[in-house]
Amino acid sequence: MTSDVIPRAPAAGAPETRRLKGRGTPLRERFFHLSLLASLAVGVIFLVALLAYVVVEGWPRLDSRIWSNFPDIINPANAGAQSAIMGTIWIIGFTALYCLPTGILTAIYLEEYADPLRWYNRAIEINIQNLAAVPSIVYGILGLGIISRGLGFGQTVMTAALTLSLLVLPIVIISSREAIRAVPRSIRDASLALGATQWQTVRRQVLPAAVPGMATGAILALSRAIGEAAPLLLLGGLTFITFNPTGAQSAFTVLPIQIFNWISQSRAEFTALASAAIVVLLVILLAMNSLAIWLRNRYARRW
Template sequence: MASSVLEHDAPPGVPRLKGRGTPWRERFFRLSLWTSLAVGVIFLAGLLIYVVYEAWPRLDSRIWTNFPDIIDPTNAGAQSAIMGTIWVIAFTALYCLPTGILAAIYLEEYADPERWWNKLIEINIQNLAAVPSIVYGILGLGVISRGLGFGQTVLTASLTLSLLVLPIVIIASREAIRAVPQSIRQASLALGATQWQTIRLQVLPAAVPGMATGSILALSRAIGEAAPLLLLGGLTFITFNPTGVQSQFTVLPIQIFNWISQSRAEFVSLASAAIVILLVILLAMNSLAIWLRNRYARRW
């Protein structure tokens, strides 16, 4: 009878038999999870501390006001790389966000899932999300840069990165739209609104937090890509800022790669300072995503 008596300290609604503790397999599994988490956090913290320590002598205004200089690294900066990153990511957002959101609206609200072409689109989106970034670089080099004749410019880099993150934007936007309860749509249609009015006035405002969060996280991935841009001619030494979509460019990941491959110790501090700048930009974008999610999230 003792084995059938419930413990007094059991959580509400969760019955637990007296005299029977947590199985050793479950304790071992939890310990493994905590150990894995601790190892990852410790290595990440150590890496961040090392980068900040190396970057500290160069974390001043020179890093964003001066241009690269391979002769005198003490006065070199990363202004052209910072501005190139801003140009490329801005046009990437301009190209991929409207396309991805409209594609998500079509697939969730209008597309018939039984049609073969809609099934083909679904499969391709899922597959493209897992394609390595270097493949998109080869595609951008062969089709956009050479095939369309855009050359090694900001436009080519933006279109290539747009293709890279477009599946992520579509998937995140679809999940956000799918999370809106069907009762909202049914109530709007019952009051006489058209399908487009229901989507524009009811569904999209409710899905904005999820779509904004997914879109910003997708752009955060694009801002750290170096492999496709190396194929597209992202130059490692540029002493001017882009002036348009037809300008040559460099970005922070490529500039960091160039500095870290130099033999002189001064370039290590420069590369570390550029890494800190890139991390600040990424953290700012991720913080914006978290703020938008918490500010506009709705609980149904």
């Protein structure tokens, strides 16, 4: 007399685990892993070498003169980059004032209010994605033709800030949309079920939860804007200026343009000045990125 025996199904993943353990790592996979590590090592080594070279080259001029003195073509020993540093701060401040509210409000509209089936909403999304990949020099031509000459703003801080705002606006919109999209739908449903309006839900529930991602994207976008030189050269950024900007209608220069001016000089003293200005620019960038990391870690929520 025989009895039907139903074989038990093996535990999920057990045969696969035994097969992988028995076979070992394939040679191609190990080669690919080593190739990735080698590529990472090459990039890191070159970056460290460049940073070390810049710091060593600019070390003699890394003192208070670099931020307290104005540029001086005749006597580079006393030259500084105060006007470029202040111009950078003015332009980045106005850029943040122009692009951050516009980008965040656009992201809120596209994620919370826009109907994705409408043709104009689809057109807006496609254009935002395409504009994020446009070279910066194209924005410089646009700013020169429309903002500077067409609107009559001239070669001023406002023109530079508006041009850089157009440059980084797609980045702000995309990063803000991703931060808003990361908030769970259940948070919205619970708020609406308790009687809140859609705007109250967005303002009191969605936006506070999306602040870390939005702040990180905004600061990274401004970090890109602070290092741009090509569009500002087209807009008439001065390579030699001995006064600080006093408002939106002032002439300007920025650190990338000042570095470009010094590095093009033949005297060795200007090379040290350029290296010191690069270090100052890197310090500002690292400070902005550190702020982004702190905001992300400080206000991050785990769902």
